[in-house]
Amino acid sequence: MADEAFEPKITAFVCNWCTYAGADLTGTSRLKYQSNIRIIRLPCTGRVDFMLIQKAFARGSDGVIVSGCHPNDCHYTSGNYHARRRWMVFNDLMEFMGLDMRRVTFSWVSAAEGAKWATLVNEVTDHLRELGPYTEYQRLLNAGVA
Amino acid sequence: MSRLGVFVCHCGENIGATVDVTEVAERCKHMPGVAHAEDYKYLCSNPGQNKIKQAIEEHQLDGVVVAACSPRMHEPTFRRAVTDAGLNAYMCEVANLREHCSWVHEKADSTTEKAIDLVRLQVEKVKRNKPLDTIQVPITRSALVIGGGIAGIQAALDIADSGHKVIMVERSPALGGHMAQLSETFPTLDCSQCILTPRMVDVSRHPNITLLTYSEVEHVEGFIGNFKVAIRKRARMVDEDLCTGCGECLQKCPTKNVADSFNEGLSMRRAIYVPFAQAVPNIPVIDTENCRKFQGKKCDRCAKACPTKAIKFDQKDQIINVEVGAIVVATGYQVMGTERFPEYGYGTYPDVITGLQFERYASASGPTQGVIKRPSDGKEPETVVFLACSGSRDAAKGVKYCSKICCMYTAKHAMLLKHKNHHAKAYVFYMDIRSAGKNYDEFVRRAIEEDGVKYIRGRVSRIYEEDGKLIVKGADTLLGGEPVEIKADMVVLASAALPNHGQGELAQKLHVGTDPYGFVAEAHPKLRPVETTSAGIFLAGACQSPRDIPETVGQASAAAAKVTALLSRSHLAREPLVAEVNRKPAPQFSDCTGCLLCETACPYQAIGHEEIKDRNGNVLKTVAKINPGLCQGCGTCVSLCRTKAIDLHGYSNEQIFAEIMSL
Ligand SMILES: Cc1cc2nc3c(=O)[nH]c(=O)nc-3n(C[C@H](O)[C@H](O)[C@H](O)COP(=O)(O)OP(=O)(O)OC[C@H]3O[C@@H](n4cnc5c(N)ncnc54)[C@H](O)[C@@H]3O)c2cc1C
Numbered sequence A: 001m002a003d004e005a006f007e008p009k010i011t012a013f014v015c016n017w018c019t020y021a022g023a024d025l026t027g028t029s030r031l032k033y034q035s036n037i038r039i040i041r042l043p044c045t046g047r048v049d050f051m052l053i054q055k056a057f058a059r060g061s062d063g064v065i066v067s068g069c070h071p072n073d074c075h076y077t078s079g080n081y082h083a084r085r086r087w088m089v090f091n092d093l094m095e096f097m098g099l100d101m102r103r104v105t106f107s108w109v110s111a112a113e114g115a116k117w118a119t120l121v122n123e124v125t126d127h128l129r130e131l132g133p134y135t136e137y138q139r140l141l142n143a144g145v146a
Numbered sequence B: 001m002s003r004l005g006v007f008v009c010h011c012g013e014n015i016g017a018t019v020d021v022t023e024v025a026e027r028c029k030h031m032p033g034v035a036h037a038e039d040y041k042y043l044c045s046n047p048g049q050n051k052i053k054q055a056i057e058e059h060q061l062d063g064v065v066v067a068a069c070s071p072r073m074h075e076p077t078f079r080r081a082v083t084d085a086g087l088n089a090y091m092c093e094v095a096n097l098r099e100h101c102s103w104v105h106e107k108a109d110s111t112t113e114k115a116i117d118l119v120r121l122q123v124e125k126v127k128r129n130k131p132l133d134t135i136q137v138p139i140t141r142s143a144l145v146i147g148g149g150i151a152g153i154q155a156a157l158d159i160a161d162s163g164h165k166v167i168m169v170e171r172s173p174a175l176g177g178h179m180a181q182l183s184e185t186f187p188t189l190d191c192s193q194c195i196l197t198p199r200m201v202d203v204s205r206h207p208n209i210t211l212l213t214y215s216e217v218e219h220v221e222g223f224i225g226n227f228k229v230a231i232r233k234r235a236r237m238v239d240e241d242l243c244t245g246c247g248e249c250l251q252k253c254p255t256k257n258v259a260d261s262f263n264e265g266l267s268m269r270r271a272i273y274v275p276f277a278q279a280v281p282n283i284p285v286i287d288t289e290n291c292r293k294f295q296g297k298k299c300d301r302c303a304k305a306c307p308t309k310a311i312k313f314d315q316k317d318q319i320i321n322v323e324v325g326a327i328v329v330a331t332g333y334q335v336m337g338t339e340r341f342p343e344y345g346y347g348t349y350p351d352v353i354t355g356l357q358f359e360r361y362a363s364a365s366g367p368t369q370g371v372i373k374r375p376s377d378g379k380e381p382e383t384v385v386f387l388a389c390s391g392s393r394d395a396a397k398g399v400k401y402c403s404k405i406c407c408m409y410t411a412k413h414a415m416l417l418k419h420k421n422h423h424a425k426a427y428v429f430y431m432d433i434r435s436a437g438k439n440y441d442e443f444v445r446r447a448i449e450e451d452g453v454k455y456i457r458g459r460v461s462r463i464y465e466e467d468g469k470l471i472v473k474g475a476d477t478l479l480g481g482e483p484v485e486i487k488a489d490m491v492v493l494a495s496a497a498l499p500n501h502g503q504g505e506l507a508q509k510l511h512v513g514t515d516p517y518g519f520v521a522e523a524h525p526k527l528r529p530v531e532t533t534s535a536g537i538f539l540a541g542a543c544q545s546p547r548d549i550p551e552t553v554g555q556a557s558a559a560a561a562k563v564t565a566l567l568s569r570s571h572l573a574r575e576p577l578v579a580e581v582n583r584k585p586a587p588q589f590s591d592c593t594g595c596l597l598c599e600t601a602c603p604y605q606a607i608g609h610e611e612i613k614d615r616n617g618n619v620l621k622t623v624a625k626i627n628p629g630l631c632q633g634c635g636t637c638v639s640l641c642r643t644k645a646i647d648l649h650g651y652s653n654e655q656i657f658a659e660i661m662s663l
């Protein structure tokens, strides 16, 4: 049950060239979104290692966003393809381990999509607020699964 | 224990309006490792930067977090400020309180709390930062120009004139590209060859230019400042050092029926040939597909005729390896052939020709010495219809874009026809007349008003042959779509300009992007129009999109200026945020197990491997090795590495974990 005062904690891993810049544009366009999110800047989504996502959950995040350039626009030409391929493998594995995959959002936000970033963050925040705190993860941790 | 300084900026009211900046600074003072924290109105201003410098000295800080606007804005500014105070530039990080916090959230305690989180995240990161030095990469001070059309010629001459060595690769046997085929050029109607030939000679004589014709780029590796290029110099079967260009051999060749591609198939040439009379270099080529000798027959008439014994039937292709610091792509375009137009007879009517074929007829050095004739019977046509936009601006059957040059050369063609044959009738079917350019619209008006060329706005739906005439059926949309029928002697298609054949493969070899049509893509359509998506590789001319000569030449000079600026330095400074494979003492040497997954995943071919050997030369272990000159720091290899043997400076596992744990 989602409790009234619950505010989800969200960690975002974004690439420097597209989504970080896109989120900058959200700012310069003065578009508002909910303040639950904390952005960690990485060079490219290719750098997103699934240990990072696990670490974020272990530290108490209720949700994680991974966002980078659109498929053909990666600054490093193919980093996001590697990320996507890895993501597909990871997705199955994590599901198998019992991780709640509704809490991980993979998205593309370009440097021109300031509005898309605001919408994405709001949608994810609302969704996580409905899902409630991710206490289940600590149980998985204690059981030595995650 | 670190001694960090935190500087929180109000950015006037930009941050201060929704974030309690004083509170942020106050709370930062209590973060572990923070020795000093303060807030200021404008940190990016001179007094603001001075405050940071003073604090570094006064409090002996070993790291700095500036909480202000986006690092994409002022990270370089603050990194410079800390270096002025004696710190390493990479011991400074920026927390984005403006774009990622104050501008996107309402004024609230939770907004201030977020700001504090964002600073804490950077504080934890900086604690784990290591001083890094910019990487200095030496530059090979020479350039490669691919393509010897007017774009390549101009770029090569400009670069060579500024004192740098140029290697020019042209795949056909001679320089000049399409410009060499043109008759007279708009908007001045000066003779194309007359203005081009001196430039071609300049290229061949320039002490700084090495000209390789009949050659193509085989392989490219490396990166800005340090490209290694393998060039295939195809066998001409003629020794370039011995040949004097006397032309004796050309007369003796018994094969006389090869379609002459320089004349767009309007005349025949021999199997040994020079593409055109003024060709540079003036050295023949044996076309082995048509030469009797290479078809297994007995013939050596050219060799017998050669006074210097320059004909070498056993010549082989040669691979020439060169090193250059910059590359200019100037590979031009091609035109859509008549066979691509079903409604105009699929190329089966000999008197439906392309604009390029018309140029050859109109050229004084062409197959008819400049007399406009028609291919079927060699008669001079009385009525000629010109179809602008043939295949252009036609997403369904041709290409979506405007080929840009056709409006102008169609006006030119109609004008040339009228100048050469005053009684001739010239009709132009067009969609719009696009003649923006200096003296361009005046030129088109001259065709209409002074030379009496009839312009009809509308499309032609069909052409068919009847009694030795071409019946052109169309509609005049300015007269409400009234049908028009013209009995013509010849039809000239201003057919679309397309990416040159082989452009895709070349782009792949160079790792440069192409646009959806296949033209070479620019790094930025407005601000970086002569750079490609690969650093150190530039572009010029019609390989980017269709364009005329003035634009091509301007762009070639711009690309040359970029190249010259690059080659004027001996070294290139690069950000040190690159990946590295860890090293450990024997017997482990490294966490790397040598699986080399990273080698295939790297988009820059920056990863190779090295063997660790003992004193006797026995291989103990193979480990991955990253070339810091090539690595661009994407981090793909880091997340791929199963044993965590690779780390990325500036975005190390330790740093990112600390950021996550700070939240
Ligand atoms: C019918 C017609 C009439 C025209 N009339 C005019 C006019 O009157 N005035 C005007 O300003 N413009 C005119 N133009 C436009 C003009 O032709 C172009 O602006 C100009 O030729 C562009 O020069 P370029 O060097 O970029 O390309 P190109 O002339 O196409 O030259 C490209 C060169 O690169 C070489 N090349 C290609 N690929 C490779 C490779 N992979 N490796 C090595 N070499 C390669 C080619 O062999 C060629 O020599 C006309 C065009 C047409 C079709």
Ligand code: FES
Residues within 6 Å of the ligand: A015, A016, A017, A018, A019, A043, A044, A045, A046, A068, A069, A074, A075, A076, A079, A080
């Ligand atoms: S740089 Fe944005 S995903 Fe690779």
